[in-house]
Amino acid sequence: MLVEKNVPLQTYNTFGIAARAHTLVRVRSAKDVHDLLGDHRLERQPVFVLGGGSNIVLTGDVKPLVLKMEIKGLRLLEETDKAWIVEAGAGEVWHEAVAWTLAQGYPGLENLALIPGTVGAAPVQNIGAYGVELQDRFHSLVAIDLATGRPFTLDAAQCAFGYRDSVFKHAAPQAPHEGGGLHRGMGLAGRAVITHVRFLLRKDWAPELGYLDLERKRQEAGVERPTAQQIFDWVCEIRRAKLPDPAVIGNAGSFFKNPTVTPEQCQDIIARDPKIVHYPMPDGTIKLAAGWLIDACGWKGKTVGKAGVYDKQALVLVNRGTPDDSVTGGEVMTLARAIQTSVYERFGIRLEPEPVVV
Numbered sequence: 001m002l003v004e005k006n007v008p009l010q011t012y013n014t015f016g017i018a019a020r021a022h023t024l025v026r027v028r029s030a031k032d033v034h035d036l037l038g039d040h041r042l043e044r045q046p047v048f049v050l051g052g053g054s055n056i057v058l059t060g061d062v063k064p065l066v067l068k069m070e071i072k073g074l075r076l077l078e079e080t081d082k083a084w085i086v087e088a089g090a091g092e093v094w095h096e097a098v099a100w101t102l103a104q105g106y107p108g109l110e111n112l113a114l115i116p117g118t119v120g121a122a123p124v125q126n127i128g129a130y131g132v133e134l135q136d137r138f139h140s141l142v143a144i145d146l147a148t149g150r151p152f153t154l155d156a157a158q159c160a161f162g163y164r165d166s167v168f169k170h171a172a173p174q175a176p177h178e179g180g181g182l183h184r185g186m187g188l189a190g191r192a193v194i195t196h197v198r199f200l201l202r203k204d205w206a207p208e209l210g211y212l213d214l215e216r217k218r219q220e221a222g223v224e225r226p227t228a229q230q231i232f233d234w235v236c237e238i239r240r241a242k243l244p245d246p247a248v249i250g251n252a253g254s255f256f257k258n259p260t261v262t263p264e265q266c267q268d269i270i271a272r273d274p275k276i277v278h279y280p281m282p283d284g285t286i287k288l289a290a291g292w293l294i295d296a297c298g299w300k301g302k303t304v305g306k307a308g309v310y311d312k313q314a315l316v317l318v319n320r321g322t323p324d325d326s327v328t329g330g331e332v333m334t335l336a337r338a339i340q341t342s343v344y345e346r347f348g349i350r351l352e353p354e355p356v357v358v
């Protein structure tokens, strides 16, 4: 177990925000978690679990103990008549894990190619793109209870997946480490750490092309039934064209969730803005494109301080500073609040931020 003090986090968050961790522990195995829990200097401290840092906004130095998840490993756990069950360590880079499954001949994760971050973070916000969410390919995960040190397994129902949501995004009503064992379903943020994620990749795979941009690619290529590798390549092309590469321009992906409204609310908005992008959901609600709402308010390409709105996708806030003079979390949140206010004033809709604000 490696314990470091006063660690710069600028290269550990994709926004490239300069901040420090008071104490950071690199977790490379389940044993590291056990060592940590047995260490009297570190036990009973609040923790902050850091994966690829692709979904966080750091608003200052991080006082809770930072657990940087670096558990590696990719393997076929089980093969049945119907599926391959693949297990990945929480510290694997998500995109590399996706590429590995395809290279082994296990399709299913291709629509989720090029999403920044690590495997361990994927279930936390139930990552999704181009018609597929993590929960659609999920088998189970292994986590360690930070109060007792005991490992446990959760299936999809126990993870309580929702749109960019899971049990790991919610804090428990009770403080961590009080009263011992976990009360599952009560919120596991800060109470448990994911060590491994298992995917169920079905042998009766079929391409998922419901998303308009992908269907367009299929038509352009003149292919009737694309392979998983072709879809992987198309998704990479679409993302590279629309979304900023965090290695070049700091960002945390979509900054707001796409809001849902009632059909009545939607009709109201359509009456005023007939071009609004909206999608009916299976439960009868209507999902609106937050990027469109922000764009309609004139924010695309705007800069406030060193925080900016990406010029090709208004849903993405970016770092317009330099590594030596980077945007601050405060500047990002000031811009985010200004956007929320103008969308609320024009459409009566409250946008909810997607990244975790630390």
Ligand code: EPU
Pocket: 128, 129, 130, 131, 211, 242, 243, 252, 253, 254, 255, 256, 257, 258, 277, 289, 290, 291, 292, 295, 300, 312, 313, 314, 315, 354
């Ligand atoms: N749009 C605009 N102006 C903009 C941005 C978007 O008019 O500035 C319109 C687009 O023309 C399109 C619609 O809004 O008609 C939706 O845009 P897009 O297809 O880019 O998808 P999105 O809803 O903005 C979501 C996810 C992305 C994911 C894509 C593809 C959320 C919050 N975002 O974006 O996820 O990659 O769909 O599935 O659900 C992420 O979570 O970090 C992320 C990038």
